[in-house]
Amino acid sequence: GAGVSQSPSNKVTEKGKDVELRCDPISGHTALYWYRQSLGQGLEFLIYFQGNSAPDKSGLPSDRFSAERTGGSVSTLTIQRTQQEDSAVYLCASSLAPQIVNEQYFGPGTRLTVT
């Protein structure tokens, strides 16, 4: 059980379609974070899970974005009716606990391209 894994690694979709991005955190990590990195931008926080609950959804850019986490493990980020501005690399990170920020391990990301 290596690091954080994400799938797919690349996704090309047509504008208006829905997409689901998956994150498998490191086993035992209770905290899980989703970030987005648009071209030329820093990482932008989207949502954070502690266990299965999401105490902070403040970064979700619109109501087309939603995320869930089941069993305290796998998380999916869903983007409905995708727009071209949704094109970005979506990164997931996990840590043992929210307080341990310097052990927030990142996955390889999913590159989403909306055409």
Place this chain on the structure above:
Amino acid sequence: EDKVVQSPLSLVVHEGDTVTLNCSYEVTNFRSLLWYKQEKKAPTFLFMLTSSGIEKKSGRLSSILDKKELFSILNITATQTGDSAIYLCAVEAGGSQGNLIFGKGTKLSVKP
């Protein structure tokens, strides 16, 4: 609004040069500042700084935090081509534990 600003946005140097990357921040309830190296997609952790004036060092890389002036620097001495990457600065602040606010990064290119 919390923000983290990095400079320069990009930098080209030759092997052997020393570089200094800057990160300034304006946040509420500062907790810590972190530096990451991003070569492909996944950032890898370099340093975490919480106290002013205490240098963290790892090989040719070092970093220091000034909480009074609200900035940090990352130094790389005797640069190598393998140091080419985007260096990200992030600050943990406010009420959301673990929520990191990232700067846009500095893209460092080290030429042979």
